[in-house]
Amino acid sequence: MVRRFTICAALLAMAVGASGVCVAQSNAANAVPLATVEAVQMPAWVERNGASIPLAPGTELMNGDEVRTAGRSRLLIRTADGSALRLGENAALSLEGMGMREGKLFAATMKVAEGAFRFTSEYFAEFRGEREVAVGLKAVTVGIHGTDVLGKSAPERQIVSLIDGKIDVIEPNGARFVMDEKFTVYVSENGVPKPVVMVPADQLEEWEAEAETQDGRGVCLRGGRWKVTISAGLAPNNALDLYEGLRSSGYAAEIIPAKVNEKRVYDVRLSQFETEKDAQAVATDLKEQRGEYDYKVSR
Secondary structure (H helix, E strand, O other): OHHHHHHHHHHHHHHOOHHHHHHHHHHHHOOOOOEEEEEEEOOEEEEEOOEEEEOOOOOEEOOOOEEEEOOOOEEEEEEOOOOEEEEOOOOEEEEEEEEEEOOOEEEEEEEEEEEEEEEEOOOOOOOOOEEEEEEEOOOOEEEEOOOEEEEEEOOOEEEEEEEEOOEEEEOOOOOEEEEOOOOEEEEEEOOEEOOOEEOOHHHHHHHHHHOOOOOOOOEEEOOOOEEEEEEEEEOHHHHHHHHHHHHHOOOOOEEEEEEEOOEEEEEEEEEEEOOHHHHHHHHHHHHHHOOOOOEEEEO
């Protein structure tokens, strides 16, 4: 009886807004979030203080966060200066030194240990201030000005390609130079840099696609109206097991209380999908992984 009461109490707490705790705490400390998830192609998560938290649209990110995406996943992050940071699949990003300094200066250090990324200044809003943003890869650091830059980090190869604007490139030996010519690329292989060259259009398109969310493949965003309900009407212990299993895999599951014949039951749900096709894509993937459950797509 005690075990059942404990489970029910936990489920009710989750149902009334456990997914918004981090957002509320961050809002109290910062008038403008330093970084916020705008869209996520599930699954993706953040590792924070030893815990793994699935990412959903609206999740606020903090200094010290380690952000990760899984295979076939994507992420779109908005920073406080109105810029966009996109991450491709199997990416690992750490956030440090984010803050708004005196004189309206936005500073941040972002380290991409692996995967594809794209940073686009003022993608969401015009920023009337200064910016000190550095993106570090394994063998090179990029100082970002007003610019559009993409890159890719792998154990033996780092790529930095300038689409627009200019960047400072800092090599491991401290050598620094400026890239300011559009559609050029810097490559370092096994720590050895190659000359900066122009990027073929088809290669640039391929790299750009690696960091973009993919329509109809599980994209969630703010205001998304489609959802996936997984095995509605579950008993408390079953609902909690399913909820925890999904969230540990990077899916931002919610628990929704309901009643069937005056009996308290629980639905487990994924929400905020952009389209029916996005919701169906995740339902299909989960059915292959967890075939013992039923999956219903609806608005």
